[in-house]
Amino acid sequence: MNFDKKKLESELPSFFPALLDELYLHGHVPTLVGGAVRDFFLFGSPGKDWDVELSHETIAFNKDQWKQLGKDLGRFGKVTFLPYEIIRLEAEGFQLEFSPPRKEHFEEDKNHHSNFTAEFLFKLPFEEAVLRRDFTINAMGFRFKSKKEIEHLDPLEGLRHLREKVLHFAGPDFGKDPVRFLRAHRFAEKYHFQFSPELKNVLDHMKVEGFTPNYLWTEMQKSQNPMGFLVRMLREKEHHPNMRLPLDASVLPKLPDVKKVLSDPKRHEAWIIALEWTEIPFESWREYFSVGSDTARRLARWAQSSKTFQKVLPETFHGEFEEVRDTANFELLFDWYFTTKQLLQKNPDLPLMKMIEDYLPDWIHLYRFEAVKDVKHIDPPFRAKYQVWNLCQRL
Structure with missing residues (x-):
């Protein structure tokens, strides 16, 4: 996990050399920052x-000059001006957001995501500019000093933390933005990172009652593992009595464009499981999921049964087949086993095996072992049950 300049250059879009010329013409030095740098080290791209981030060595930030820069970038693609002086450029499938270095001054008596005023400073040193970012792993930069000279900037040791799989806050104001509480748990769940002791202490003392539905659902969507994220949030709720998770139907009027938040139909089946697993009835959200009613009910039943088998171990079903097959829990196990098979047959990408591995590890081999095929000696109505019973004897 080292800086490979040639690899980075191979990932640059075709328009990038001309874009650099335009930025240099305006006197700017561009630095690629944030998630793109992190992902380059994690995934090679x-x-x-x-x-x-665009710095300038000789002039102060000027709105007119900045607006002109945005207009000039229009020759490369579609330009949009966003809040906090962000210029978005969409070109050749890439989305680049340019911004001046800035300091954020937080209002002490407020507790929400935008409780700060921004001060834009072209000459702000990189090691100061990154203090506003969330985590050290997102506080690295690739500075394009020239077309041939690219410098890796890492004043907060983000690369070391990335190697160690540790999340650590970038600056002293981390705890003043409640959304960063969600992001910390999203990153930990998504990348299997641990919190540094210092970050853990900050998270334990954060004011987290200010979550809006939009931010919570958006972070869950980004997590790519909604169940893991929800389980984390419910666990944290025990330590933060004032934390309210806006997940029930009462938040729908407050959630702008919920269909945009729940934008990936491929994930909707996993969402239903996640909601049911955490005892939030999916029926409240049903109209927002692109899943048929029969499949939705089967997913909900699977989640409810899975929770039962977190407490019921395979040893429960050890014994003679005739004694085990008619018990209530075995009937449930039989249904759970074949429901799993049916759901995966319909959608092989559904992460049921990963969920079982993570949350029901005692049961994962029920699905990895091959069912016995010689069942001719069993009465036909009981042959499928016998196969499941036989699997249990091997667990």
């Missing part, structure tokens, strides 16, 4: 969603 910066992706196509970039944050670029």
Whole structure:
């Protein structure tokens, strides 16, 4: 996990050399920052969603000059001006967001995501500019000093933390933004990172009652593992009595464009399982999921049964077949086993095996062992049950 300049250059879009010329013409020095740098070290590619910080050695930030820069960038693609002086450029499938370095001054008596005023400073040193970012792993940069000279900037040791799989806050104001509480748990769940002791202490003392439905659902969507994220949040709720998770139907009027938040139909089946697993009835959200009613009910039943088998171990079903087959829990196990098979047959990408491995590890081999095929000696009505019973004897 080292900086490979040639690899980075191979990932740059075709328009990038001309874009650098334009930025240099305006006197700017561009630095690729944030998630693109992190992902380059993690996955070998910066992706196509970039944050670029533009510094300037000789002039102060000027709105007119900045607006002119945005207009000039229009020759490369579609330009949009966003809040906090962000210029978004969409070109060749890439999305680049340019911004000046800034300091954020928080209002002490407020507790929400935008409780700060921004001060834009072209000459702000990188090691100061990154203090506003969330985590050290997102506080690295690739500075394009020239077309041939690219410098890896890492004043907060983000690369070391990335190697160690540790999340650590970038600056002293981390705890003033409640959304960062969600992001910390999203990153920990998504990348299997641990919190540094210092970050854990900050998270334990954060004011987290200010979550809006939009931010919570958006972070869950980004987590790619909604059940793991929800389980984390419910666990944290025990330590934060004032934390309210806006997940029931009462938040729908407050959630802007919920269909945009729940934008990936491929994940909707996993969402239903996640909601039911955490005892939030999916029926409240049913109209927002692109899943048929029969499949939705089967998913909900699977989640409810799975929770039962967190407490019921395979040893429960050890014994003579005739004694085990008619017990209530075995009937439930039989249904759970074949429901799993049916759901995976319909959608092989559904992460049921991963969920079982993570939350029901005692049961994972029920699905990894091959069912016995010689069942001719069993009465036909009981042959499928016998196969499941036989699997249990091997667990």
